[in-house]
Each structure stands twice: as structure tokens, then as C-alpha cells.
Amino acid sequence: MRPPLDGLAHGLLAAAGFMPERASSVAEDVDHVFAFIFWLSAFFLALIVVLTVLFVVRYRKRASRPEPEPSPSHDTRLELLWSAIPLALVFVVFAVSTRTYFRMTDAAAGAAAPLRVQVTARKWSWWFDHPGGKGAPELHVVARRPAELVMASTDVIHSLYVPEFRLKQDVVPGRFTRMSFTPTVAGTFAITCAEYCGTDHSRMTTQVVVHPDQASFDRWAREGVAPAATLVDMGRRVYAARGCIGCHSIDGTPRVGPSFKNLWGRDEKLSDGTSVRVDEDYVRESILKPGAKVVSGFANVMPPVPLDEREIQGVVAHLQSLREAP
């Protein structure tokens, strides 16, 4: 699993194999930032330790040297200098690091359609709903294809962490959080929970399987999927059973509320003049607090519908299925 030694340039840690394998498109950039800070810190730590030792040895009080030598009690120019140099250096670290951070949070942008996976975290296991309806306790993605995880928790805060991807994102109940990445190496890597969540926090582990190509993923995704088990199907059932059907059509006809057809991903104009993109968070809010953002031209009459996390994800999947390809 360890990568070949790749030289001192990536820092002692990477060189000695202490770092996990690099398996995402941003891992190498992250390690470069790490190495930069590492060498900078090593220099300053060495400076502190060497000067300390040097001064203790050289200026130790002894019988032949009972008194200090005269030296200034301050030197404003010198002190400004050793304020300014660290300041300039931390600006550089900030710039380098933030540039990489933007790349880390944009890993799926601009590329081919990302593989979107709905993630559900709960004490103390993970569940992943993949495109095409396959749900699994482990995550499946495709090498070199961007993936986007849309994550929800049914109980407390968890955090999805894959050291080999150099990525981590908290999963917070009551909202969706996202994580985008492009895996680069086919294989299997451990997923751990990084946010303390109780008794079996340390055993809330699973794995991410990176398929070498789309065909391999598709083969896996077709295996043994019961159609009734898909999120879309659950969304359809919720749509029919929880009363959505009374006011929201699925054929484009506006009724009391907007039609669900082609609603997903659209920018909706609101009654207060602002607009909102129809995404997971807006759908959740519209179900739990319908009065918060009312679409222009419709009355604020919908009652809150207390759905649980899985049901909300089902409605989202249902909405996604009702969008025609542009």
C-alpha cells in the first residue's frame, strides 16, 4: 500500500513512508503544502533550539564569568525585523495553502458529470446510495471520474474521512454537507469517522472501493438491485403517501404549488424578489419550513411535513428523476 519513496522534496514524512498513499487528485498538492510548512517549521525550530543550546553553553554563569556582558535592553529595528519576517512568511503559507484548498473544494467542478452518491451516517455505520439505485454499506466510485457526496446524518454529527484522499467532511444532522473529489488510484481505502459520536465511534469504519473504470462500476451497480429498494422509489412513495401529490404535479402543470417536473436544479424566483437554486438544502427547507422561501406566484399555504432524513433524500432523488436532460 505504501508508495515508492519519492524523495526529500515531499518532506521527511512522505519520504520515509509515514504518510498514507496518495489516491485523489488533490493529495499531491496537499502534501506539497505540508512539506513546505514542515521545512519552514523545521528551520525555525532548529533556530530556536540551536540558539538556546548555544547561549546556554556560551553564556553559562561560572566562576570565571559571574556577571553578564553589557548588551542592549532592546533594539526596535531588530525587533521589527523579527516581527516582519515571520509575518511575511505566514502570508506566503496562507496564500499557498488557500490556493490548494480551493482546488480541494472544487475537485469535481468543470469536469464530466460527477458521480453523485447520497451518504447517510448514523450510529455507528455508513450507508451509500449510488446512482442507479444501488445502496451499499461501502462507497463505490470510479478512478479518474469526479465524485460528489451529498451527506446527511440521522442522529449526531459524524465525519467522513479518507486519509488517502486527504479529505474529510463533517456530516451534520439537519443539513446536507458535500464533499467532492476525484479518485486517482483504483483500490480499496478505509473510511473512518473523525467526529466523536459515542460508544462505537472508533468502529464506525467502512471502505471506499475505487473501480478502475466505469464498466466495472456499472457491473457492480447492476448486481442484485431490487427496484423497490431505490431512493427514487421511496421518493415516489413519499410523494403519493404524504400528500405532496395533492398540490404538486409531476407533468409540469402548476397547481397550488409548483410542479415537480424539471424543478430540480432550476433557479426559482421567490415572492420577496430574490431567487434560489433548487438543491438538497432548499428541498429540505421547503419540506420542513415551507414558509421560509415561497416561490413567486404561489401562496404560502403549505404545512410543514415532518419527513425523516431518508425520506427527504428520497424526495430529492425523485425530483432528480423528474428532470429531463437539457
Place this chain on the structure above:
Amino acid sequence: MTLAARVEPHAEAAAESYLEHGRGPRSWLLTLDHKRIGVMYLVAIVACLLLGGVFAMVLRMNLWRPAGGLVSNDTYNKLFTLHGAVMIFLFVIPGIPAALGNFVVPLQVGAKDLAFPRVNLLSFWLFVSGAALFIATLVVGGVDTGWTLYPPYSLESARGLGILIALAAVFLTGFSSILTGLNFMATIHKMRPRWMGWFDLPLFLWALYATAIIQIVATPVLGITVAMGFLERLFHLGLFMPEYGGDPVLFQHFFWFYSHPAVYIMILPAMGIVSEVVSVFSRKPIFGYRFIAMSSIAIAVIGFFVWGHHMFVSGQSRWANVIFSFLTFLVAIPSAIKTFNWLATMYKGAIDLKTPMIYVLAFFAIFGVGGLTGLFLGSLATDIPLHDTYFVVAHFHFVMVGAVLTAFLAGLHYWWPKMTGRMYGEGLGRLSALLVFVGFNLTFIPQFFAGVAGMPRRYATYAPAFQTWNRLSTVGAFVLALGLGVALWGLLASLFHGRRAPANPWGAASLEWTVPSPPPHDNFETTPRPGKPYDFSGLRLVSEEAGWVRGAAEVAR
């Protein structure tokens, strides 16, 4: 309540020390003397350190094997929660200010006591009540929320009574901390002799003043937050719990708005001690007094704007992350200034390697590592993989344990003769400093490696790949415990066998060294006229027994 103490029959005995002034438990428990309150605080916080230390040792032993097994996961979770809560709320936060500060502040400003002696006593008893409540959580089955108390986990209905008691405990110790800060601030403003200007204050006082700003401004937010948590748990107000319409991330903002500045409540007083000790034991005025004083204030102010770096992966917005990262880098600068100024103080000095100085040398290396590893966590790209791993555990132990504990021990050895009237033994003192330094590094350096390799924190069990790092760390913990045991032994033994301490055993120039050791009940007979706190010229060592004396030097020359 102190009427009896005031009409003590020996009013004529000016030389009577504060330890002899009044006898019996009541004269201690209800005392208004800052020195006795300081000593009581010292006993209380050292007891808390030992308790938190015992928890830590059980944690480390459980981590000897990847599968754990010494205690159950639930017990492990309760132990790390109490370890964190006891160490932070009952040792590191009150440690230096309430124990050493209480004793030293009035002596350094030349006052008879703190500005509000009764408030000081109240602060002590609030602290004891809070500590008792923390212990009480054990009786009702413990708490397993982590000291950070994040909802929804902490406020789930299954949590029971323990969490309510723990929140009340945090509330009480918080008030204790606010009152101490208020008292120090008032004392430093109003109790100085009128010829002592702001830049004549020892730097320990500047550090405690900066600390007091944080205690007064930030701690109420903690109180409000735990009160909100308390009410949310009882009445389901919908503040933090998603199931009632609340937002758990809001709690994190409130919590870290206090708890990040709280890190500076811990480290600023430690830096103050370092400034005192490095100057006295280099026999040289501190280099760049004003830069050090102002950097304390800068840390206190900038420290309020960096809390979001605890939440880089919480789901807060990308731009919030960038801004908090930028501000976090700024707070590194005042610490860098201090470090260089301390080193410059040693330059061309006459360095005397007494125990406090050895602890301070250990502080330089440990604080260097702690501060520099903070760069990895303030930087967004590297924080994301390292967040909530053992890298973070190692980093904050370097700052909050390594740096604060070594400075606390430096300060304790430094002021021990003044507090007790006895000299500790240098041999045991130096040995303890060496053991603490080696043990500490052996405990926490391997944790950096475990974190880089991807081991998350708060894990009762772990993947076998991390075993080597964990075993090294456990061995280190025993060495560290041994070092602390030696330090404690050396200090306690000195109470019985130690040489009598002179008024000024170190040749220091601040006011506390002008009064006898231990000081009399009223500290100063008349308002003292202080010189510069780091002006060592004219101080002359008469003998080990008589200590350093000012004034006779001209005759000698």
C-alpha cells in the same frame, strides 16, 4: 467572618508570616488573605492535575493494544471526557492565574491584597463547587460527551443527569475564572503605588492583565452557551438540536468563541512566567520589554477572531474558512516576537541553570513545536486531512500541557521559596525537569506521526498499523508521570527538610523579593517604592543563606 482573625493578639508581631497568622481550618477556609487563597488554590489544582493524570494513564494503557480491552468503549469515552474536562477547566485554565497569580499579583504591585479579597474567596469556593460537581458526574454514571460537549450528541435525551451536572460545573468554574480576572484587572489598575507606571510592571502582570481581558470578555459567552444547552436539554427550545429546529453548528460557534481564547487564558500566564524566569536567571534585563508586553495584549485581542479554525470541516462556508485561516496566521506573530525576545535576553547573559531556568529551556523547545505545528492546522489545505486526528491531539498537548505545564513548574519552583519559606532541592528539581521533558516528548511526538498516518482522535480502539506510535506514547506517559512524581516529591520533601529561604534567593528585582519568605500577613509595612522590575544592578549575593541584597554593591566596588 474574619473578625477573629483581625483582632489577633499578636498585632505587634510584624515579622509573623502569613502561614502563622491565624491557626486552625477556619482561618484557612474563610481567609481573605490572597496568599492563603493562592495556596489553597494550589493544593486544589494539583489534586485536579493528579486526578486528570490518573484518567490519562488509564487511557494510555487501554491504547497499548489496538483492540483496547482494559476498559469498555463506554468507559474509555467517559474517561477521556473527564480527563479533558478536569485538565482544562480545573487545572490548565485556573492553574497559573488562580494559584500562582493569586499569591504573586499583590506582592508584585506592592499591595496588601487584591482589590476585592471577598470576591477572591468567593471565586475559590465557586471553583471548589464546580470541581465537586465534576466529581459528582461520576456518581451518576459519568458523562461521555467529550469536554467539547457538542450537540446533538451531548444533549440527546439518553444522556441523563450527568450532562446537566457537567454543564452546571462548567458554569460555576467559569464564574470563578471571571471573578479572578476581574480582581486582577482592578488590582493592577488601582492598587499600584502611584510611582509605579504601566511599563514598570513585571511582565507576569502584563500577561495576567491580558489574560484577565479574555476571562472577562469570553467566559460569559461560555456561561451563556452552557446555560442554553441546559435549557435546550430540559425544555427543547430549538437552539442546538435539529430535531427541535435548532442548529448544532451554532453551538460550535459559541463554544469556540470562548474556548479558543481560553487557550490564551492558559498560555499567556505561562509566557509571563517565562519572561520573569529567563530574565532573572540570565541576570539581564528582559530584552524588548515593550514588545513582550504589547504582544500579550495583541494575542488577547487577535485571539478573539480565530475561533472558526476549529470548524474548517464543520460545513461552514468556504469564505468563512479562508478568513479564519488568515486571522489564525496573524495570531502566530506575537508568539514569534516573544520567543525571539526571550532568546535575545539570554544573549551575553550569565545563565544560571537552576530548576526554574531548566524548565524554561524545556518550554522553549516544547512551545516551539506546539506553536509551529499550529501552522499545519491554521492552513486549510493541511488542516482538512489532519483535523480531528492525533496530530491535533499532539499539537494542543504541546501547547496546553507541555508549554503550560513546564512554565507552571518553572513558576512553582521559582516562587516556592517565597510561598513556603523553604528552598527545594536543586538535584531533584533538575532531575524532574529532565524527566518531564523526555517523558513529554516521548508521549506526544509519536502522536504527530499517528495523526499524519490518519488515526482519528477519541478512538478507544484503532487499526493495528498505528500500534507502534501508541506504544511509544504509552511508555512516554509513564516517564512523564515519573517526572511529575519526582517534582512533587522534591517540593513536598523541602517542606520538612528544605533550607530556610532568604527574602531574595534568586537576585530578582521585582517587589515580591523585597519582603521576607514567607511574607508577613500584610505583605508590606509601608507602601514600597519599586525600582525597575528587571534592573539587577546593585544586587549582590551575600551568601546562600542570606540571599541577595541591594545597596551594598557600591561599597563593594
